[in-house]
Amino acid sequence: MYRVIQWATGGVGRAAIQGILRHPELELVGCWVHSADKDGRDAAELAGEEPIGVAATTDIDALLDLDADCVMYSPLLPDEQVVMRILRSGKNVVTPVGWVYPDRQSPAVQAIEEACLAGGATLHGSGIHPGGITERFPLMVSSLSSAITHVRAEEFSDLRTYNAPLVVREVMGFGLTPERAMGGPIAKLLEAGFKASVRMITDELGFDTEPRIRSTQEVAVAVHGSDELVVPMEAGTVAARRFRWEAIVDGRPVVTAAVNWLMCDVELDPPWTLGEQGERFEVEITGDPSVSLTFKGLQPETVAEGLIRNPGVVATANHCISAVPYVCAAEPGIKTYLDLPLIAGRAAPDLARGRQIG
Numbered sequence: 001m002y003r004v005i006q007w008a009t010g011g012v013g014r015a016a017i018q019g020i021l022r023h024p025e026l027e028l029v030g031c032w033v034h035s036a037d038k039d040g041r042d043a044a045e046l047a048g049e050e051p052i053g054v055a056a057t058t059d060i061d062a063l064l065d066l067d068a069d070c071v072m073y074s075p076l077l078p079d080e081q082v083v084m085r086i087l088r089s090g091k092n093v094v095t096p097v098g099w100v101y102p103d104r105q106s107p108a109v110q111a112i113e114e115a116c117l118a119g120g121a122t123l124h125g126s127g128i129h130p131g132g133i134t135e136r137f138p139l140m141v142s143s144l145s146s147a148i149t150h151v152r153a154e155e156f157s158d159l160r161t162y163n164a165p166l167v168v169r170e171v172m173g174f175g176l177t178p179e180r181a182m183g184g185p186i187a188k189l190l191e192a193g194f195k196a197s198v199r200m201i202t203d204e205l206g207f208d209t210e211p212r213i214r215s216t217q218e219v220a221v222a223v224h225g226s227d228e229l230v231v232p233m234e235a236g237t238v239a240a241r242r243f244r245w246e247a248i249v250d251g252r253p254v255v256t257a258a259v260n261w262l263m264c265d266v267e268l269d270p271p272w273t274l275g276e277q278g279e280r281f282e283v284e285i286t287g288d289p290s291v292s293l294t295f296k297g298l299q300p301e302t303v304a305e306g307l308i309r310n311p312g313v314v315a316t317a318n319h320c321i322s323a324v325p326y327v328c329a330a331e332p333g334i335k336t337y338l339d340l341p342l343i344a345g346r347a348a349p350d351l352a353r354g355r356q357i358g
Helices: 011-022 060-064 080-088 107-119 136-142 165-171 178-182 186-205 303-308 311-328
Strands: 002-007 026-032 070-073 092-095 122-125 146-158 213-222 238-249 252-262 280-288 291-295
Touching: 002 011, 002 311, 011 026, 011 070, 011 311, 026 060, 026 311, 060 080, 070 080, 070 311, 080 092, 080 107, 092 311, 107 122, 122 311, 136 146, 136 186, 136 280, 136 291, 146 186, 178 213, 178 238, 186 213, 186 238, 186 252
Parallel strands: 002 026, 002 070, 070 092, 092 122, 146 252
Antiparallel strands: 146 280, 213 238, 238 252, 280 291
């Protein structure tokens, strides 16, 4: 049994607690929270589950003193100094907020690697997009093709279900003028993760790419105002965004990661849509033969359902939780999908081997 600490209890953190409680090889033994009003509350109750007697705390030192094997680290923004403290304490880290394919030549990454070795611990970056759809699944599917000329991973999402108004407006830039949105923080926040994903694919498939990865972003604005969305939106303010990251060989893209975020049911200029297939993730390998996959189910069926529990957020947490046993068994250091064995989920408790019947 691996003893796990959950770090932060936002949407991903709450779903992670639920995943830990269901996983037959994991036990929740600690929980870090940011706000004083959560301090001392039962960690499982924070995730909508029955209490288990594990109190959440704002005390980092107390958590690092716990006997635990792994920390599922999922704050809104990562703090490298905190991550290194966790690693030096001898606890492995699985996280959806970075390090999917870090640059080993970076001094910051080298410092984290040193912290891993000092604590005999492992760090693994996971997630969905990036952290799965963007690189793990394209690489798996690429083995079905030869003479590959292009790899594309792309998200198509309706942002009406993203129930975090402050993030949607101030970070993602929705409801702002195009100038303010284009100059906002989201492109830089996304860039590190998606560029790393693109590099992982180019490196593993052996593309002779230029050092630079081309980044582009576009916006569409609302034709009419609305107060019925996650954030108020006046006419002429941003209601859709597109981002692309492309690795280039001889002037043409060979690997593309892309994001399409729309406030659907809003009339847009230009008139973008999600297309007939609606919300989805797509993976496409162009080669001999060409292969394409469409991932459904990672976005909610309705806006109302998404505002309560977004399956993309749950899947992000599950992808991390599923990795915990494999990360705990790995050698110390930063480990990517290329370093670990196939990661799998686990059977439902009532169907699992060794279940109690009657």
